[in-house]
Amino acid sequence: MPDPHASHLVPLAHRILGADNTLGIYLHGSAALTGLRPHSDIDVLVVVREPTTHAQRRALVDELLKVSGGPKARPVELIVVVQSEVRPWRYPPNCEFLYGEWLRDDFERGLVPAPEPSPDLAPLLTMVLEGDAPLYGPLPADVLDPVPHDDLRRAIVAGVPELMDELHSDTRNVLLTLARIWTTLATDTIRSKDAAADWVLERLPDEHRPVLAHARAVYLGDEREHWDRDDLRPAVRPCADFLRRAIEDQYPRAAV
Structure with missing residues (x-):
């Protein structure tokens, strides 16, 4: 239907x-x-x-x-x-x-x-x-x-540099997309953004979890978007950089 x-x-x-x-x-x-x-x-x-x-x-x-x-x-x-x-x-x-x-x-x-x-x-x-x-x-x-499979992997990492450039203007989507790229490379499955965030949250260091958890909660409608919060603002870039490095570890040829 x-x-x-x-x-x-x-x-x-x-x-x-x-x-x-x-x-x-x-x-x-x-x-x-x-x-x-x-x-x-x-x-x-x-x-x-x-x-x-x-x-x-x-x-x-x-x-x-x-x-x-x-x-x-x-x-x-x-x-x-x-x-x-x-x-x-x-x-x-x-x-x-x-x-x-x-x-x-x-x-x-x-x-x-x-x-x-x-x-x-x-x-x-x-x-x-x-x-x-x-x-x-x-x-x-x-x-x-x-x-x-190989074309899928190289395609999903091709846009990482552009994503990083958009971190400030499109924070939620960039973080969730980076999480989905890491998940796809590691598991060979394309998951929804919230499911990918769930997988990544289990593997994130404690200091990065609040940032991705907020992005996921906003995506699901459970929280209002507040990236200007004192506990989130300085943590966004370090979280994104950690996700980028995790992608590089999964796909070293990406040079992202």
């Missing part, structure tokens, strides 16, 4: 990209793995036959700006891939279109995302296949190839 939080995205994609051109529309992330959390985006992958035009990407941005976020709507992260760019699989895969709320200011200034290589597609496609949650079309395994 289509997820009620995401069902409106199917006609939107069909209208702009063409129903005949759309091979499948799939949930991934929290919606597919564990259920939406209070701060979860609606993560959607659209697989199409043919590349998009600039006009189609412009129209997608315009429509998503209207329906994503706001007081009564969850943020949407919508990604489009051309099937021939990811099947047969090759690395790095090419992303045809990406919309996320962290780019809203750029979109409102007129940015239209262009197709570009995106290592982040490796874990995303893996989650789509594991989540097995079509909103439209066949099961994802009928449309996508599995991502080789």
